Amino acid sequence: MLITCPYCGPRDVIEFTYQGDGNRERPQPASQDLDAWNAYVYNRLNPAGDHNEIWQHSGGCRAHLRVVRNTLTHEISSVAFARGDHKSVARHKTEGKS
Amino acid sequence: MVERQSPLEPAPLEPELRTGSHGDFEHGVDVILSETRPRSILQLAAWPGQEKELISGIRTVTGLALPDGAGAGSTDGVKSVFGFAPGKFTVVDEAEGLGSAFANVVTPAIGTVTDLSHGRTAIRIAGPKAEWVLAKFFAIDFALPAFPVGAGRSTMHHDVFAQIQRTGADQFDIYVFRSFARSFWKALCHASEEVGYEVQ
Ligand SMILES: [Zn+2]
Numbered sequence: 001m002l003i004t005c006p007y008c009g010p011r012d013v014i015e016f017t018y019q020g021d022g023n024r025e026r027p028q029p030a031s032q033d034l035d036a037w038n039a040y041v042y043n044r045l046n047p048a049g050d051h052n053e054i055w056q057h058s059g060g061c062r063a064h065l066r067v068v069r070n071t072l073t074h075e076i077s078s079v080a081f082a083r084g085d086h087k088s089v090a091r092h093k094t095e096g097k098s
Numbered sequence: 099m100v101e102r103q104s105p106l107e108p109a110p111l112e113p114e115l116r117t118g119s120h121g122d123f124e125h126g127v128d129v130i131l132s133e134t135r136p137r138s139i140l141q142l143a144a145w146p147g148q149e150k151e152l153i154s155g156i157r158t159v160t161g162l163a164l165p166d167g168a169g170a171g172s173t174d175g176v177k178s179v180f181g182f183a184p185g186k187f188t189v190v191d192e193a194e195g196l197g198s199a200f201a202n203v204v205t206p207a208i209g210t211v212t213d214l215s216h217g218r219t220a221i222r223i224a225g226p227k228a229e230w231v232l233a234k235f236f237a238i239d240f241a242l243p244a245f246p247v248g249a250g251r252s253t254m255h256h257d258v259f260a261q262i263q264r265t266g267a268d269q270f271d272i273y274v275f276r277s278f279a280r281s282f283w284k285a286l287c288h289a290s291e292e293v294g295y296e297v298q
Contacts, residue, residue: 007168007184008252012237015254059254061183081184083146 015059123294138196180250
């Protein structure tokens with residue numbers, strides 16, 4: 001599997017570290033909304049298809065990336081820097097997220 | 099300045115680390131390995147939006163102009179610079195004291211200067227088979243059009259993080275963590291055996 005880092009270009013997956021589901025929404029640190037924390041910690045969409053993910057190019061430029069990967073085919077349809085407005089990129093591609 | 103000791107001094111049972119020709123060199127030496135021992139190795143990082151200021155600061159201090167683009171860089175044989183990550187650059191000088199030269203140029207509003215001179219070891223591989231030997235280590239494209247002279251790449255070999263700058267058509271400078279340098283150097287020697295290599 002190759003991930004095309006926006007800085008480094010196409011690299012083998014061994015250079016990258018998976019940083020988890022990119023759909024999670026972290027509550028404010030002071031939040032006492034237990035449902036929101038429960039959802040953040042435990043709830044995953046687990047789609048069979050396009051999935052928003054966070055990866056770090058730990059064996060390269062070390063940038064954090066927002067990746068859309070198809071869980072059935074491993075096809076990667078988009079890669080962008082996670083820095084900045086992280087919610088706007090590719091979020092719509094995962095179905096079932098309200 | 100503290101006198102620096104190379105991590106690559108050969109031990110008695112490591113003849114392949116000694117200067118001279120090694121491996122299959124009867125048909126010629128196709129790769130030359132050396133430790134370049136630059137006195138200054140710096141990592142410069144710009145805050146978001148300050149990249150242009152940092153690049154112009156690098157030009158002020160080193161006289162080197164950075165071409166546009168990810169991983170772009172340049173070298174004049176004494177000083178070298180290349181991008182290794184968004185807004186981050188490695189700057190190298192044969193002379194020591196480069197860190198203090200940047201102190202008044204890269205202000206806290208622009209970014210940070212980190213002196214890695216004692217933390218990295220610079221290994222040069224040169225010769226007609228340099229590309230070929232490195233291609234056995236790293237899964238990146240070493241062909242000249244994809245990896246032009248001056249450009250830098252961040253990658254790794256078996257979890258040994260490496261920054262590679264092409265400093266000539268058939269010459270590459272590899273920066274590795276000092277603690278990994280000895281093992282990396284020996285691996286490089288072994289990979290170079292079949293093409294014949296000389297340690298300088
Ligand atoms: Zn990268």
